[in-house]
Amino acid sequence: MELCSFLTLDSFITDPLTHDFMRKALLMSSLVASVCGFLSSYLTLKGWALMGDAVSHSVMPGVVVAYALGLPFSLGAFIFGVGSVALIGFIKQKSRVKEDTVIGLVFTGFFALGIVLVSKIKSNIDLHSILFGSPLGISLSDVKQTIFISVLVVILLSIFRKDLMLYCFDPRHAKTVGINVFFLHYLLLTCLSLAAVVGLQSVGIILVVAMLITPGATAYLLTDKFDNMTVISILSAIISSLIGIYVSFWFDLETGGSIVLAQTFIFLFAFLFAPRYGIFKLKKLFAAYK
Amino acid sequence: METINYQNFRIDAENICVDYNGKVALYDANLRLKPGQICGLVGMNGAGKTTFFNALTGFVNISKGKIRINGESVRSAQKDQTIAYVPQNEGIDSQFPISVWDVVMMGRYGSMNIFRCPRESDVQAVKDAIERVDLTDHLSTPIGNLSGGQRKRTFLARAIAQRASILLLDEPFSGVDIRTEKLISELFIQFKNEGKTILLSTHDMIHVREFCDLVLLINKTVVAYGETSEVFTPENITTTFGGISPDFLFGPES
Numbered sequence: 001m002e003l004c005s006f007l008t009l010d011s012f013i014t015d016p017l018t019h020d021f022m023r024k025a026l027l028m029s030s031l032v033a034s035v036c037g038f039l040s041s042y043l044t045l046k047g048w049a050l051m052g053d054a055v056s057h058s059v060m061p062g063v064v065v066a067y068a069l070g071l072p073f074s075l076g077a078f079i080f081g082v083g084s085v086a087l088i089g090f091i092k093q094k095s096r097v098k099e100d101t102v103i104g105l106v107f108t109g110f111f112a113l114g115i116v117l118v119s120k121i122k123s124n125i126d127l128h129s130i131l132f133g134s135p136l137g138i139s140l141s142d143v144k145q146t147i148f149i150s151v152l153v154v155i156l157l158s159i160f161r162k163d164l165m166l167y168c169f170d171p172r173h174a175k176t177v178g179i180n181v182f183f184l185h186y187l188l189l190t191c192l193s194l195a196a197v198v199g200l201q202s203v204g205i206i207l208v209v210a211m212l213i214t215p216g217a218t219a220y221l222l223t224d225k226f227d228n229m230t231v232i233s234i235l236s237a238i239i240s241s242l243i244g245i246y247v248s249f250w251f252d253l254e255t256g257g258s259i260v261l262a263q264t265f266i267f268l269f270a271f272l273f274a275p276r277y278g279i280f281k282l283k284k285l286f287a288a289y290k
Numbered sequence: 291m292e293t294i295n296y297q298n299f300r301i302d303a304e305n306i307c308v309d310y311n312g313k314v315a316l317y318d319a320n321l322r323l324k325p326g327q328i329c330g331l332v333g334m335n336g337a338g339k340t341t342f343f344n345a346l347t348g349f350v351n352i353s354k355g356k357i358r359i360n361g362e363s364v365r366s367a368q369k370d371q372t373i374a375y376v377p378q379n380e381g382i383d384s385q386f387p388i389s390v391w392d393v394v395m396m397g398r399y400g401s402m403n404i405f406r407c408p409r410e411s412d413v414q415a416v417k418d419a420i421e422r423v424d425l426t427d428h429l430s431t432p433i434g435n436l437s438g439g440q441r442k443r444t445f446l447a448r449a450i451a452q453r454a455s456i457l458l459l460d461e462p463f464s465g466v467d468i469r470t471e472k473l474i475s476e477l478f479i480q481f482k483n484e485g486k487t488i489l490l491s492t493h494d495m496i497h498v499r500e501f502c503d504l505v506l507l508i509n510k511t512v513v514a515y516g517e518t519s520e521v522f523t524p525e526n527i528t529t530t531f532g533g534i535s536p537d538f539l540f541g542p543e544s
């Protein structure tokens with residue numbers, strides 16, 4: 001890239017748009033970001049960060065097997081994602097080992113199985129793109145799957161938005177007034193698996209958990225209203241994806257890593273300067289000046 | 291022998307047992323409460339108070355025994371919003387980004403459509419409930435910015451908005467200010483007159499004497515149950531608390 005070409009902001013933004021793969025990457029990543037950002041507010045409030053990490057790593061063997069068998073990779077990923085959660089629940093119930101330990105050992109086990117499978121099944125699986133994402137090289141069939149899954153998750157979350165909030169906030173009350181808590185639990189897990197599946201295309205398996213928790217954490221620092229939190233979470237996820245892709249395009253950096261770094265910087269900014277909950281409590285400072 | 295008409299009882303728990311993965315939390319517990327009765331649930335930490343509540347609301351399954359709520363199953367009580375549970379302050383995430391209004395509105399969720407869109411009647415019920423607990427000035431306040439007493443009142447309002455005929459209150463008086471305590475005790479009298487039945491757990495012996503018609507002393511099972519004046523004796527309390535003398539329990543702090 002010639003340095004002069006992005007001296008003007010205009011060309012910094014418009015030049016990449018002349019490439020077909022960039023337009024596709026920007027659109028797909030924004031879609032993925034909306035899904036993950038939406039779900040993120042629920043996961044952070046429910047305290048499911050580790051669960052998100054577990055599910056996203058556990059989909060690895062599913063992806064590999066699906067590729068090898070020529071099935072949609074989302075199907076394999078979904079089966080292994082939900083399977084890992086079931087296995088975690090089973091081991092936790094049947095042994096005295098603590099939950100975080102069980103989560104850790106199950107997901108690393110699944111992840112290792114995935115890596116071994118990749119080395120054994122000599123196919124055209126690109127390990128690098130699974131691990132680190134490849135939003136710039138996304139194929140047409142992947143695009144279709146991603147759109148389908150994203151729309152599905154957004155519809156599910158929209159319908160059960162309030163019930164899921166109640167489930168995260170006070171499951172006991174939900175149960176007491178006859179709301180199906182069991183269903184909501186598995187709905188949230190299903191959405192988590194599906195979001196991990198679409199998210200891994202943007203940033204890869206290793207970093208997808210960031211897509212699932214960082215936007216929610218950022219939003220949590222910025223508002224006291226749940227609806228606002230969801231909106232902020234989605235926006236910050238989309239903005240970081242756009243920033244990440246642009247930066248990786250101009251400076252020739254790993255795209256997934258750039259997206260997650262952008263999210264981390266936005267979080268740090270909120271951590272320092274959030275009006276009420278930031279380190280510097282700007283609201284108080286402004287009030288003092290008046 | 292006269293036949294028992296189960297419709298007469300708001301709560302009728304018969305020989306209920308609850309165990310968590312083989313660990314017994316509660317066994318052979320019985321409780322019968324009629325409309326308008328207030329019953330205190332007294333026991334040590336881990337004696338099964340919360341488990342008892344959970345069994346009545348259906349949050350945990352009982353492994354033995356039978357529970358009837360207004361003569362029907364727990365499941366139909368859930369469908370009819372019959373029971374309201376007011377959690378103790380420690381039992382909720384006070385940093386959850388949610389306002390007083392939204393918490394109280396949750397009391398109406400069970401009777402709303404699947405999207406939980408409030409109808410006119412729901413809005414009115416929430417308004418009335420918030421007014422009864424004197425929080426009208428705090429409608430849009432996040433619960434994180436409330437005092438312990440105000441937060442307790444918010445959850446009471448949720449129970450009122452739910453129009454439940456049975457209220458289960460977990461430590462309603464712990465960590466609240468004098469004003470809230472007075473308001474709660476006034477509400478109790480109103481609830482009683484409305485025919486609601488109240489089961490409350492408490493550590494404070496004075497509150498038991500003050501508010502409760504009946505008392506249920508438990509330690510994994512029922513130690514004693516009956517009219518407060520008859521059952522709430524130093525001997526029974528000592529047994530309930532595993533041999534610690536009431537002098538200690540009634541010490542200067544309580």
